[in-house]
Amino acid sequence: MxxxxxxxxxxxxxxxxxxxxxxxxxxxxxxxxxxxxxADFWDDLSPEQQTSIDRGLADLAAGRRKPFSSILKKYAE
Missing domain, CATH: 1.20.5 (Single alpha-helices involved in coiled-coils or other helix-helix interfaces)
Incomplete structure (x- = not known):
């Protein structure tokens, strides 16, 4: 159709x-x-969230990765 x-x-x-x-x-x-x-959801994110995502994507592109357990530990505190 x-x-x-x-x-x-x-x-x-x-x-x-x-x-x-x-x-x-x-x-x-x-x-x-x-x-x-x-609407682009990116526009709804705070500048801090945008910076954090950009930093994470740059680290990923550069081959730098963190274990998932260390990320969970950061937010558990």
């Missing part, structure tokens, strides 16, 4: 729904999907 056919089918099905609760549920689901596509 093409994108145009999918959209047409969705429109037709939505037009057939008379239950406001069901329509609200679909509206919520579709709104979340559109919001997630347009």
């Amino acid at each position: 093409s994108t145009l056919e999918l959209r047409s089918t969705l429109h037709r099905l939505i037009d057939q729904i008379s239950d406001d609760v069901v329509l609200q549920a679909h509206l919520t689901l579709l709104s979340r999907e559109v919001t997630q596509q347009s």
Whole structure:
């Protein structure tokens, strides 16, 4: 099915729904999907989190790795 056919089918099905609760549920689901596509989770991270991820990726690229147990120990304290 093409994108145009999918959209047409969705429109037709939505037009057939008379239950406001069901329509609200679909509206919520579709709104979340559109919001997630347009937003990048990276922008929601704090600068400290972004720096930590960048540092971890640089270490990984350089071949430096930490045992998982040492990472767990850090957060257990």
